Amino acid sequence: MIAVWNRIVALIVKELQQLFATKTSIRMLLMPLLLQLAVFPFATTLEVKEASIAILNEDSGAEAVELIQRYHAASAFSDVLYVTDAASLRDALDGQRALLAIRVPPDFSKKVLAGTPVAIQALIDGRRSNAAQIAFSYIRQVTNDYVGERIGFSAPASLVVRNVYNPNLDYKWFVLPSLVAIIATVSCLLVTAMSLAREREEGTYDQLLVTPLTPAYIMLGKAVPGILVSMTQSSIIASAAVFVYGVPFTGAVWLLLTATFAYSLALSGVGLLISSFSTSQQQAFMGMFSYMVPSVILSGYLAPVENMPAFLRFLSAVNPLTHFISMAKGIFLKSYGFSAVAPDLLALLAISSVTLLTAGMAFRWQTRT
């Protein structure tokens, strides 16, 4: 048993040496990490700041001017585009120079002073519906406030919103824990799927197969470095989230590490399965992408899973990333304890046993033929 363990250690050591052998290979590991850490939290912002609105004011009364001043003052709109006719209003939306267009009718001030109801038109760019919707709700807020003040008394009941776990709705709090999961995905797949394909390309795989190592040991020798790398990289991201971006960490460190381990375990099975079907690194790369993209989409990171059809909801439930993101967010923001993550953890362990067993069978089948 000890003899066997020594051989596996030799495999793992070799794998790690290869990963850190050249400057290029180290860069290969670090670049995605640094790039995503630098770009992701800013690029995938869900907030609407710096949006521009276009305003067509057909009224020259003081009431209209005041309302427009209020729109202008709202922090969400950095840029206000004043246009003079309906055609340019459309152009502004058409050319995506404005997210939202407001048209104040000619009789606005008159009607407000007369106390008769008046309608303001808002045109929303449906192509950018998400951001435009958010911008629209800002506009509505501003308009309602204005209306409330005009009428002179406040509404009998109003809804007060408090965002639990992320009181200021800071999107970084939401993005970074998920980024931990995504980085873990990339690195684990990269190491497990690509390295075996490379061995096959370079002919060293045959050399391994003629040694006393069985396919199961070779798999283990590939899975362990993948798990190690993925755990290290996600720890780096997690620390950066806390110390650089100020995301609160309310759970336990060991729990996050356990969750990462369970997730990497499941993924190493996926990576090995991809590699068992790939004869070249190029194929492995394609395989990696065809797994990763649907996995991210179905994880609930980009779109809520609840709105998906039943079949996709099922896929989402067996998608390891779904469980890991839910655990990562919980441990970061909701001070999840062991009992809270247990269902996801168990699900990941079940998924791991399926992926690893399937990969093992694929390997056995391949070495037989």
Next chain:
Amino acid sequence: MEELAARIDGLSHRYPEQDDGQWALADVALRVREGVITGLAGPDGAGKTTLMRIMAGLLRPTAGKVDVVGLDPVRRAAVLHARVGYMPQKFGLYEDLTVMENLVLYADLRGVVGAERATQFERLLDFTGLRPFMGRLGGNLSGGMKQKLGLACTLVGKPELLLLDEPGVGVDPISRRDLWGMVQSLAEGGMAVVWATAYLDEAERCDALCLMNDGRVIFSGKPEEQRERMRGRCVHVRNIPGNRRHFLRRALGDERVVDGVIQGENVRLVLKEGVGQLDGRLLATAPGAEIVFVEPRLEDAFIDMVGGGPDGRSVLAETMPAVRVGDGVDVDAVISAHELTRKFGDFTAADHVTFNVREGEIFGLLGPNGAGKSTTFRMMCGLLRPTSGEAHVMGIDLKRSAGRARQKLGYMAQKFSLYGNLNVERNLKFFSGIYGLKGQVLEDKMARMLDSFGLDRYRRTVAGELPLGFKQRLALACALMHEPPLLFLDEPTSGVDPVTRREFWMHINALVDKGVTVMVTTHFMDEAEYCDRIALIYRGRMIATGPPDELKRQAADGDLAVPTFEEAFIRLIHRDDMARKSAGGESA
């Protein structure tokens, strides 16, 4: 005065990744005449492909004057491409297109259309004999047919100069002969042809020769000149009493001998210039041996020019302990195949192959590409499962306990399966580690290996950057770290220069002396001659088996009393084809 199709002077080329002082080509001069085949010969890495690519206008040389069909290949590349046919080593055939579709594609690319296209196709299909296979997919052609189709595609548009980069690689000897015949008839028709090759026997047949080594031209002229120079210096030592490998080692240690190889039962030696005969003391060690002067080969001249082969001493022999197969193992069947069969779908790659390998024997599997020798070999080392039949290694059934058997075998593949981005030391450590070596034993063994193979100064060099010869030494060292009694070698020296090949076989001979049993696949006739016994594999079946000289005798007949090994090989294959045809005829 014959026309020159290419004139090259003072050509030097360095790739951006090369260091100062390293040249892919250094001060090369070449003349290519019309109407003859100009051989461009030399081992891998000599600079043949670089030179070809410069002539084809695909690479801008660092310095020098190049004139191809009267044009500057860099500045007039577009005009040049229409007048020069270049067939690279891996010709760009589309495997998913049929033979005809491939031809049409190349005709389109070269702008050959209408009636001209029709007449050229007619001529090319007749010429290459591909007419019956017009509808077959490129991917389903044999190696030889692929090369013929590649040649046909290159010939579309009637080039004035034909550049062929190692067209003989991956092609069985018979197709190689066909291909040679075709190209020769093109040359006779007035075309200028450059044929690059790593096989010196192929180069020997060219009308003009440019012999390269390490980026330099070491000879340019007629191959006969070189052979003449070597006349009277090549001898066969026949009827050697005792072990011919030991005699070879002693001979190589003699200062009068520059080169020596084993040829079946005999030893072939090349004498130093000006030395009339072998040393009496050396001959005294082989009483009764017969010395016969033989026809020189280009390879003899090559080895002589590069300063002779290795001296026959293998430090490895001094440090490797003797191995024994152990008790209970039949010494006559250390490796044994019984009715070994492997099918891939309908295709039978190996068909009831049976043989036994004795302890301390070098056993060769010889055959054209795709004949089934690799399939057989892979089944013997447990990389492939037989469909039926049995493979035993040291009495262990590979189907049942492959793991136990594997601990006893060393394996070295054609591509030297090393980890290219790890250094020498780490490669050695890894391969020892997976065989269970550790601690002091490992350290001692590593020190000895580094020393025996002269790898000490490369300790920290990344394996991928080692010179070819050292790469091969490292691969052998890795395969031997666990002192296996069996050694499996898959095309161990293809693409390696003749000196390195000799050195490799010195080590193998030394290992055999220590009791190691060797099984080797090869398509090199030279290499086959080192074997004690050969199994000739053709179309999945073992069509002949025996010592190389025995196979030569089997092939001999009234027309050809003493065939070379290649001739014997071609004849035996041809006879098998005939036998199958008549058997097929009867049953039909």
